[in-house]
Amino acid sequence: xxxxxxxxxxxxxxxxxxxxxxxxxxxxxxxxxxxxxxxxxxxxxxxxxxxxxxxxxxxxxxxxxxxxxxxxxxxxxxxxxxxxxxxxxxxxxxxxxxxxxxxxxxxxxxxxxxxxxxxxxxxxxxxxxxxxxxxxxxxxxxxxxxxxxxxxxxxxxxxxxxxxxxxxxxxxxxxxxxxxxxxxxxxxxxxxxxxxxxxxxxxxxxxxxxxxxxxxxxxxxxxxxxxxxxxxxxxxxxxxxxxxxxxxxxxxxxxxxxxxxxxxxxxxxxxxxxxxxxxxxxxxxxxxxxxxxxxxxxxxxxxxxxxxxxxxxxxxxxxxxxxxxxxxxxxxxxxxxxxxxxxxxxxxxxxxxxxxxxxxxxxxxxxxxxxxxxxxxxxxxxxxxxxxxxxxxxxxxxxxxxxxxxxxxxxxxxxxxxxxxxxxxxxxxxxxxxxxxxxxxxxxxxxxxxxxxxxxxxxxxxxxxxxxxxxxxxxxxxxxxxxxxxxxxxxxxxxxxxxxxxxxxxxxxxxxxxxxxxxxxxxxxxxxxxxxxxxxxxxxxxxxxxxxxxxxxxxxxxxxxxxxxxxxxxxxxxxxxxxxxxxxxxxxxxxxxxxxxxxxxxxxxxxxxxxxxxxxxxxxxxxxxxxxxxxxxxxxxxxxxxxxxxxxxxxxxxxxxxxxxxxxxxxxxxxxxxxxxxxx
Numbered sequence: 192x193x194x195x196x197x198x199x200x201x202x203x204x205x206x207x208x209x210x211x212x213x214x215x216x217x218x219x220x221x222x223x224x225x226x227x228x229x230x231x232x233x234x235x236x237x238x239x240x241x242x243x244x245x246x247x248x249x250x251x252x253x254x255x256x257x258x259x260x261x262x263x264x265x266x267x268x269x270x271x272x273x274x275x276x277x278x279x280x281x282x283x284x285x286x287x288x289x290x291x292x293x294x295x296x297x298x299x300x301x302x303x304x305x306x307x308x309x310x311x312x313x314x315x316x317x318x319x320x321x322x323x324x325x326x327x328x329x330x331x332x333x334x335x336x337x338x339x340x341x342x343x344x345x346x347x348x349x350x351x352x353x354x355x356x357x358x359x360x361x362x363x364x365x366x367x368x369x370x371x372x373x374x375x376x377x378x379x380x381x382x383x384x385x386x387x388x389x390x391x392x393x394x395x396x397x398x399x400x401x402x403x404x405x406x407x408x409x410x411x412x413x414x415x416x417x418x419x420x421x422x423x424x425x426x427x428x429x430x431x432x433x434x435x436x437x438x439x440x441x442x443x444x445x446x447x448x449x450x451x452x453x454x455x456x457x458x459x460x461x462x463x464x465x466x467x468x469x470x471x472x473x474x475x476x477x478x479x480x481x482x483x484x485x486x487x488x489x490x491x492x493x494x495x496x497x498x499x500x501x502x503x504x505x506x507x508x509x510x511x512x513x514x515x516x517x518x519x520x521x522x523x524x525x526x527x528x529x530x531x532x533x534x535x536x537x538x539x540x541x542x543x544x545x546x547x548x549x550x551x552x553x554x555x556x557x558x559x560x561x562x563x564x565x566x567x568x569x570x571x572x573x574x575x576x577x578x579x580x581x582x583x584x585x586x587x588x589x590x591x592x593x594x595x596x597x598x599x600x601x602x603x604x605x606x607x608x609x610x611x612x613x614x615x616x617x618x619x620x621x622x623x624x625x626x627x628x629x630x631x632x633x634x635x636x637x638x639x640x641x642x643x644x645x646x647x648x649x650x651x652x653x654x655x656x657x658x659x660x661x662x663x664x665x666x667x668x669x670x671x672x673x674x675x676x677x678x679x680x681x682x683x684x685x686x687x688x689x690x691x692x693x694x695x696x697x698x699x700x701x702x703x704x705x706x707x708x709x710x711x712x713x714x715x716x717x718x719x720x721x722x723x724x725x726x727x728x729x730x731x732x733x734x735x736x737x738x739x740x741x742x743x744x745x746x747x748x749x750x751x752x753x754x755x756x757x758x759x760x761x762x763x764x765x766x767x768x769x770x771x772x773x774x775x776x777x778x779x780x781x782x783x784x785x786x787x788x789x790x791x792x793x794x795x796x797x798x799x800x801x802x803x804x805x806x807x808x809x810x811x812x813x814x815x816x817x818x819x820x821x822x823x824x825x826x827x828x829x830x831x832x833x834x835x836x837x838x839x840x841x842x843x844x845x846x847x848x849x850x851x852x853x854x855x856x857x858x859x860x861x862x863x864x865x866x867x868x869x870x871x
Contacts (some may be wrong), residue, residue, distance in 0.1 A: 202223075202364060203350045203354065204357045205357065205358050206358075206359050206360075207221045207358055207364065208359050211372065212364065212372060214367055217656065220373070221358045222273075222356055223236075223356050225326045226324070227327070228325040229326065229327040230249075233327075233353050233766075234300065235333070237296060238297040238298065238301060240293070240297075241297055244256050244257075244260060251630070252276075252449055252453065255441065255442055255631075259291050260291065260294070261295075261439035261630030262422055263291060263295035263407070264298065264299070267295055267299035270402075270404065270405045271402060274405060275404075275407060276330065276373065276407065276647040277289055277292045277331070278330070278332075278408050279330040279332055279346065279357070280332055282345050282461050282468075283447055283448070283459075283469075284410075284442075285487070286345075286451065286456060286457075286458050287409060288408065288409045288438065289330065289349060289355075291351055291439075291457055292328055295330045300325060301411050303323045307323055308541070312601050326356075330355050331358050331360070332346060333359070333366060334359055334362045335362065336362055338471060338472070339461060339469065339475075341460055342463050344459070345459045345460075345474045348457070367431075370430065370431050371431045373404065377401040378402065393633060397830075401691060404433045404857065405433065406433055408434065409437075410464075411439055411440060411443075412441060420757070421437070422437050422438070441609070441631075444467075444517070444520040445520060464477060464769065465510075465514065466514060466526060467522070467523050467526055471529075475526055475527055475528065476523060477511045477526055478514070478525050479512075480518075481513075481517060482510075483510045486691045497794060505775060515777075517748045518792070550613050561870075572635055574602055574609040575608050575632055575633070575636060577596060577597050577638065578607055578611075578614060578621070578624055578625065579591055579612070579613045579614075579720075580613075580616065581615075582615050582637040584639075585613060586615050591725070593638045593722060596725060600729045600732075601733045604736070605698060616640060616648060618648045618655065619652075621656075622655040622656040624708055625657075625847065628713075633714065634714050634715075634736060635714060635715045636729065637653065637718060638719075639719070640720050641718075654692035657694060657715070660692070661690050661693075666697055667688070667710075668688040670697070671689055672685070695710060695711070696711045696712075697710060697711050698711050700735045701731050709728055709732060711732070716732055718732070731861050744792055744793030744852050744855050745851075745855055746792045746855075747855065748788055748789070748790050749790075749859075749863070749871060750785050750871075752869070752870050753786055753867055754784070754787065755868060758787065761867075762774065762789065763868060765861050769854065771792055771863065772790065772794065772858040773792045773793070774858075775790035775791075776789050791855050791858055793850075793851025794815065827855060
């Protein structure tokens with residue numbers, strides 16, 4: 192296999208030269224032939240990673256990891272190992288993609304081998320047997336004259352360490368042209384035990400189209416160029432035909448960093464120097480929000496070693512905290528220098544961005560491939576998840592109009608609807624979905640399954656999900672009598688409808704004296720499934736959520752000179768005494784002065800999903816076994832909190848900023864008094 196203008200730098204890295212695009216000879220694929228097999232050690236390592244990721248119990252990222260692997264498994268099943276290509280430019284999101292992709296790549300090969308073994312055992316051996324190729328994971332990169340040397344170092348190290356097949360396009364090759372070459376030369380041939388042919392002959396190419404391709408990207412919702420992309424996004428009509436696949440589209444900045452640190456995956460060292468979004472050396476500086484003088488310290492001693500003159504603008508004497516310590520995720524791109532106002536490109540793959548997606552604007556990308564639309568930020572607001580409940584929806588007997596109604600009402604009030612799921616009238620399935628949705632959203636709305644009949648099981652399921660007892664709700668019982676009358680024939684139905692989770696509140700949101708209230712259980716709002724009733728309720732709820740102060744509290748970072756293990760007991764005590772505050776503990780590795788950082792942030796939702804650190808509580812020898820068991824069941828992003836049922840404030844659904852700030856200040860004072868002397 193040859194490519195005009197192709198230069199092989201080593202067995203893992205091939206540079207595609209401009210001459211490959213201008214040659215009169217029909218080009219061939221720049222990737223290594225499939226017979227250039229993936230090493231056994233790299234395959235075994237990737238397979239072990241897949242199994243490890245599949246068994247993740249960290250509730251902060253486990254659902255996202257499993258969803259991403261499912262997407263990638265489908266990608267490999269639909270397109271094959273030779274036609275799935277990752278975009279790898281060294282940014283944090285691309286690093287996540289590379290490791291998810293190599294894991295799924297290994298699992299695909301394992302499944303093929305298992306299927307072949309099963310077929311072999313069922314056949315008489317008379318037919319030729321296809322060879323299962325150990326194709327290496329394929330990635331691409333577009334070179335840039337102003338690339339960070341640290342990024343290039345990471346790329347080369349990753350490609351060799353994990354035995355990837357990298358094709359880098361020479362500077363000056365546009366995205367559209369590079370992708371066109373890959374698509375045009377993606378021919379497959381079936382290899383058997385008697386041949387090692389890796390490509391179709393040129394004559395046979397004229398008789399068949401190239402094999403379809405999927406490009407795996409690190410695009411996340413809120414990226415300047417994400418547009419309206421979903422998990423699957425076909426290329427635009429004027430580009431080569433391919434499928435964009437975005438497995439981490441719904442991941443947050445914090446979840447990206449939690450994943451990388453949880454699995455100790457190597458990333459570009461610039462992120463440890465305060466960079467949060469990588470462009471080029473000419474348009475990127477460390478994030479000013481991470482300048483040490485800009486972080487709120489709790490003691491003069493914690494300022495030692497920091498330059499008091501640091502202004503957060505990237506001066507050579509300025510020191511920065513690592514990227515994973517950014518507290519305001521909307522500041523992710525604050526270190527990107529905007530030279531001039533630009534119209535944001537729709538769906539552009541940026542060689543100078545840590546998140547990449549494929550261009551829908553070919554001419555603009557050719558003119559200015561570095562432009563990624565400026566440093567746009569996402570709106571900070573509580574997000575909503577909707578669970579539509581009903582067998583009739585899943586069976587196609589009734590059209591789901593409630594999702595549309597919710598999306599319209601919430602959008603009109605600038606309350607983002609982040610997720611929608613549809614489940615059957617099964618109590619356990621509903622409870623499982625409520626718990627999962629709580630881990631991903633601030634507010635959960637359910638639609639349907641409310642009433643006196645046998646299949647109305649939503650309320651019981653929400654109680655199960657929240658760990659609440661079912662009790663007779665006196666206010667609801669009286670309301671039902673007022674609305675329905677005290678008819679003994681209806682007593683059984685009234686009893687069922689007034690038996691509610693112990694955390695239930697009736698919310699009257701319109702001021703109408705004849706209004707039927709909305710049932711709220713902590714951060715779960717239970718709405719009827721009848722479309723006209725649901726629409727009116729979700730409109731009122733959207734207004735309520737908008738009028739509530741959905742702000743973030745003040746956040747403190749306490750920098751300690753002692754190891755994390757030395758603060759387990761005092762920190763657990765403070766955590767139990769302050770259920771309205773989220774605590775985080777993060778160890779520093781190989782830092783001469785800072786050993787541990789503890790973060791404090793007020794909780795927006797009272798009784799909402801509690802992100803818990805099983806890792807930290809496992810270190811506690813003094814915590815009771817019941818507390819440890821409860822917290823380990825809800826492991827998350829190193830945030831330590833008590834069991835959910837201990838964390839219910841008495842009144843409000845959502846704290847105001849003032850309330851959250853007071854909660855944090857009290858917890859901080861308590862923490863400082865309990866920490867070892869001289870450690871702050």
